[in-house]
Amino acid sequence: MKARVAEAERAAGRPAGSVRLVAVAKTVPAEGVVPLLEAGHRDFGENRVQEAEAKWPALKARYSGVRLHLIGPLQSNKTREAVSLFDAIHTIDREKIARALATEIARTGRSPELLVQVNTGAEPQKAGVIPEEVTALASHGRVDLKLSLTGLMCIPPAADVVAPHFAFLAKVAQRLGFGTLSMGMSGDFETAIAFGATYVRVGTAIFGARTRN
Numbered sequence: 001m002k003a004r005v006a007e008a009e010r011a012a013g014r015p016a017g018s019v020r021l022v023a024v025a026k027t028v029p030a031e032g033v034v035p036l037l038e039a040g041h042r043d044f045g046e047n048r049v050q051e052a053e054a055k056w057p058a059l060k061a062r063y064s065g066v067r068l069h070l071i072g073p074l075q076s077n078k079t080r081e082a083v084s085l086f087d088a089i090h091t092i093d094r095e096k097i098a099r100a101l102a103t104e105i106a107r108t109g110r111s112p113e114l115l116v117q118v119n120t121g122a123e124p125q126k127a128g129v130i131p132e133e134v135t136a137l138a139s140h141g142r143v144d145l146k147l148s149l150t151g152l153m154c155i156p157p158a159a160d161v162v163a164p165h166f167a168f169l170a171k172v173a174q175r176l177g178f179g180t181l182s183m184g185m186s187g188d189f190e191t192a193i194a195f196g197a198t199y200v201r202v203g204t205a206i207f208g209a210r211t212r213n
């Protein structure tokens, strides 16, 4: 997997090491992620706060330098747990969450990396701020709440050609001055790297098929 990421960086004319591979460990038990930790991998993703709380404190105590990424929806009543456990939160998608995070960050002094999730396909059932509202949410977060937002994340609609979504996210990020782009999963991370992804979130291609998302 690391070799495929490296090859995609090279093919896109991007510097080696410019893309970080987030190994998405949802549904994988602790013993399933230990081999990667032993091999030195440190970036991992989870989409449920509760599952992460059950799995990661012990692993983080055992392996130094782990960076845990929240890639699933965050409820405002879970922000305390999320800020204390996660090193990056990719899924800020509304003011209420941004505000709750700002409060928790001020209270604890802990400041995970923060990304805004964009619903690039404007799908009604999907998390993420709709494209028309990204600018307002980002400026509210940065200016009013003093959050150090660093990037954007998206999950393109399953039925769509992904490239236009990745290109769109990259364009919005550039306009807003964001350097971090979380996009690309098992089936499309090479395309995402061609369009500027700095984080790719890969689950099944590393751990095999899951029974749920």
Ligand SMILES: *Cc1c(COP(=O)(O)O)cnc(C)c1O
Pocket (backbone or CB within 6 Å): 024, 026, 047, 071, 072, 155, 184, 185, 186, 187, 201, 202, 203, 204, 205, 213
């Ligand atoms: C599950 C998940 C992934 C990984 O998906 P795969 O297709 O298994 O690589 C990436 N991003 C998010 C937000 C996910 O929930």
